[in-house]
Amino acid sequence: MVEVKIIKDEESATAFIKGDIDHHTAKDIREQIDAYAQNNQIKLLKLDFSQVQFMDSSGIGLIMGRFKMMQMLKGKVTVINVPSHLKRLIKISGLLALGVIEKGEV
């Protein structure tokens, strides 16, 4: 199960993801976030992971995909509030080289 809540603040939006991110739930999350970003001229998309209970590499694919989507909108994406249990996965993913994880997050 997963829930996405998006809160807008001028040209930036924060998507709060609550629950599990796997191949099954990623599609739902992706569709909600992409539709919102495209319809609201978002320039900075923040993905808040503080309430992600479980994540596999589908979550990494989700972040990479949003990175590309925001590039097309000439905007940026950043992942915030990474819980400690997800840090190892993010470290081995190579996402740090993409610059989407804030310094000190992992």
Place this chain on the structure above:
Amino acid sequence: MAQLKNEMKFEFISKSANESFARATVAAFVAQLDPTISEVADIKTAISEAVTNCIVHAYKNGLGTIYISVKIFENGQVIIKIRDKGCGIENISQAMEPLYTTGGAERAGLGFAVMQSFMDNIKVTSKLEKGTTITLTKNIIPRVAKNGQ
């Protein structure tokens, strides 16, 4: 040879809604070895990757059955087999390369890298048009050793 403590098998169809069912079921069974939260998370993540591979790749052209068996041993060893009767993997070493994927833009290509990193051992056997078996091994550290006694 370590003594077998318990064993279980289950099977389900390759619907993505079953990814969470599969990892939760294995985690519930392995709980008998009294693992830490981190050890359980490692196993759940690896199972999720293996089952996703079956759904996205092995059975990409339709539904099929995914078979999982779990053995736990008195010394804390866990051996999990995830088997499908799908299309098979033509080049296993290429499939296991980090970032290699045939799954499209939304797939990271990290499934095998995650299984390798989160488990103690992984073995892959595959035959084209016959299917693939992934054998994952994890050593759960006995609670006494964890407490340093």
